[in-house]
Amino acid sequence: MRTTPVQFIYLLLFTFSCLFVNAQESVSVQVNLNDAESHAVENAVIIFTPTFSAPAVSEQNQTPAIMNQIDKQFAPHVLVVQAGRFIAFPNADNLFHHVYSFSPAKQFELKLYKEFTAEPLRFDEPGIVDIGCNIHDWMLGYIVVTESPYFIKTDTHGKAQIDLPAGEYALSFWHPRAKDATPFSQNTMVFDTSKTLSLQLDTVIENDLGFDDGFGEY
Amino acid sequence: MMGLANTSRTPLTSAAVFLLTLLVSGQLYADTTLLLRGELVSQDADTSFQQQGISHQRFDDNELQLSQAILSTRLQLNSDWKLHGVFNAYSDGEKTVGVSQLFAQYRPLVRHTIKPEVKVGAFYPALSVENTDMAWLSPHFLSNSAINSWIGEELRIGGVEASLRQNGRQVRRSWSWKALAGLFKGNDTTGTLLSWRGFALHDRQSLFDDRVNFYPLPWIVNDDELNAPAWTEPFREIDNRIGFYLGGHLAYQRQSELRYYYYDNRANPIKVDPDRLYAWRTKFHSLSVRHRLSSKLTLFSQALAGSTLMGEDIVRNHFYSVYLAASYQLDNAVLSTRLDWYHVIDDDSTWRDPNRSIGQAMTLNYSRPLSELLTLSAEWQLNKGQQANRVEAQYSESFSEHSAKLAITLRY
Numbered sequence: 204m205r206t207t208p209v210q211f212i213y214l215l216l217f218t219f220s221c222l223f224v225n226a227q228e229s230v231s232v233q234v235n236l237n238d239a240e241s242h243a244v245e246n247a248v249i250i251f252t253p254t255f256s257a258p259a260v261s262e263q264n265q266t267p268a269i270m271n272q273i274d275k276q277f278a279p280h281v282l283v284v285q286a287g288r289f290i291a292f293p294n295a296d297n298l299f300h301h302v303y304s305f306s307p308a309k310q311f312e313l314k315l316y317k318e319f320t321a322e323p324l325r326f327d328e329p330g331i332v333d334i335g336c337n338i339h340d341w342m343l344g345y346i347v348v349t350e351s352p353y354f355i356k357t358d359t360h361g362k363a364q365i366d367l368p369a370g371e372y373a374l375s376f377w378h379p380r381a382k383d384a385t386p387f388s389q390n391t392m393v394f395d396t397s398k399t400l401s402l403q404l405d406t407v408i409e410n411d412l413g414f415d416d417g418f419g420e421y
Numbered sequence: 422m423m424g425l426a427n428t429s430r431t432p433l434t435s436a437a438v439f440l441l442t443l444l445v446s447g448q449l450y451a452d453t454t455l456l457l458r459g460e461l462v463s464q465d466a467d468t469s470f471q472q473q474g475i476s477h478q479r480f481d482d483n484e485l486q487l488s489q490a491i492l493s494t495r496l497q498l499n500s501d502w503k504l505h506g507v508f509n510a511y512s513d514g515e516k517t518v519g520v521s522q523l524f525a526q527y528r529p530l531v532r533h534t535i536k537p538e539v540k541v542g543a544f545y546p547a548l549s550v551e552n553t554d555m556a557w558l559s560p561h562f563l564s565n566s567a568i569n570s571w572i573g574e575e576l577r578i579g580g581v582e583a584s585l586r587q588n589g590r591q592v593r594r595s596w597s598w599k600a601l602a603g604l605f606k607g608n609d610t611t612g613t614l615l616s617w618r619g620f621a622l623h624d625r626q627s628l629f630d631d632r633v634n635f636y637p638l639p640w641i642v643n644d645d646e647l648n649a650p651a652w653t654e655p656f657r658e659i660d661n662r663i664g665f666y667l668g669g670h671l672a673y674q675r676q677s678e679l680r681y682y683y684y685d686n687r688a689n690p691i692k693v694d695p696d697r698l699y700a701w702r703t704k705f706h707s708l709s710v711r712h713r714l715s716s717k718l719t720l721f722s723q724a725l726a727g728s729t730l731m732g733e734d735i736v737r738n739h740f741y742s743v744y745l746a747a748s749y750q751l752d753n754a755v756l757s758t759r760l761d762w763y764h765v766i767d768d769d770s771t772w773r774d775p776n777r778s779i780g781q782a783m784t785l786n787y788s789r790p791l792s793e794l795l796t797l798s799a800e801w802q803l804n805k806g807q808q809a810n811r812v813e814a815q816y817s818e819s820f821s822e823h824s825a826k827l828a829i830t831l832r833y
Contacts (some may be wrong), residue, residue, distance in 0.1 A: 297452075299495075301530065341588060343588075
């Protein structure tokens, strides 16, 4: 069957309108997070759980996330992954690490010799996984495993950004040094247009000094 | 376990040979560091104590010296056990190659946030906030403070230490702590050098079966007087009694740290061995603090107060020492300074053996990394004071020792 010019124009219009509707459904959310003394808060995690039937997220990235060990510190200090993701634990230090977790969400133990990368581990259960090193007590890291594919982690300036399908979301907040704190006054929020959230915690987040400069064991 | 002096192969040297064999054969996972330090010393002082001179310096001439040669290794035996060994070589002293530390560390992985640890072997009690580099070196100075120079030459634990610790970061609190207790043998002669040579400032750590010389004062060495040697073997066991120590560490984040230790070798002071070495009953309190004022400036300090008793009141001394130090990080160098003060008070009535000494020292150090492997250090030091027994050796009671050192350190 041949397509007439009018039919062709209708087809084009239909295609663009579909694209347009899809584009309309995605909104950008920017977050600026400060503590009670207006200092930027780093490593805060916000999880957006849609209360509606959100469109399926495209096949998630199957390459393992990385929790590295550099200068006797976990890097990053906080890693957020969706449940089901694999995480690799390389050792960039020229010394041993003995990484472990006793957290209910994932219990494991990895003996990481120099420049050694263990087989990636799969994190299936949502929750907070505290990880430590039995050789270097001061090493501490967190893996936040989420059910929802929508999450952000604030940077050193307390900023983060995410594109979300428009709709209503349940909000959950977590920070390693602010137990039970939240900058949200309500549990859910509707995102129908792009917006910037200027958030403030009502507690002061103390600096967490990660270095091991001579304060370690000897 | 310790103090088996002058035998051809002690259990410690056998263990060291075994450890080295394992290392060389590559049978175990090991963190190993090699450090070599050459030092050009220019000083204004009398003959060194190492040569049985009256000064408090380890070196004599103004030549290039091998002040440190260290192979430090940590072997992971399994998940819970590690073996630490520190092998040293020096260009001065009676024993130039040997072992300064060799111990096993049991550090099981436990679920509880209060975690246990046990050390068994020969090691330092961790009472210093100054000697935090590998192999009990100071990262800030070539010479240690008066307190830690003494610890380095006359004190080593040959025994067992058990501790419990909680890391504040893990439980989301700002305070971390550690409590420990240890039992040991050896160390029976500890106190000899403080009494007969006085406090000194250097970086010579005694090795196992090492012998440290001092000036042969007539009252000590004469046949018709004490008839003792002009040297000591710091880790010798004389009375078979077990000594103990207790310690506590408290730290606020990565900003401030305090360490308190109480040590008592419980030696029986009337015991003498066939070499005429006495057991010295030595006990002391040590308090160390470190505070990081900013990312560039760190302050640290230590105070020591103790006593030593030898024979039936032949020597009864009290000793005190304090240092205050600061280290400032420049763009590509570190500038450090330390003030030391020390005092030995003679409380016995043996008038032929005056042990009183008092002195102060000032040390300035500039260290600059030249590459990943090499560091250049320059250190100036003035150590001056009075020491009563110098008069017995026909010297004036006052002394003033001046030194300048230029060192290059290779770390691999």
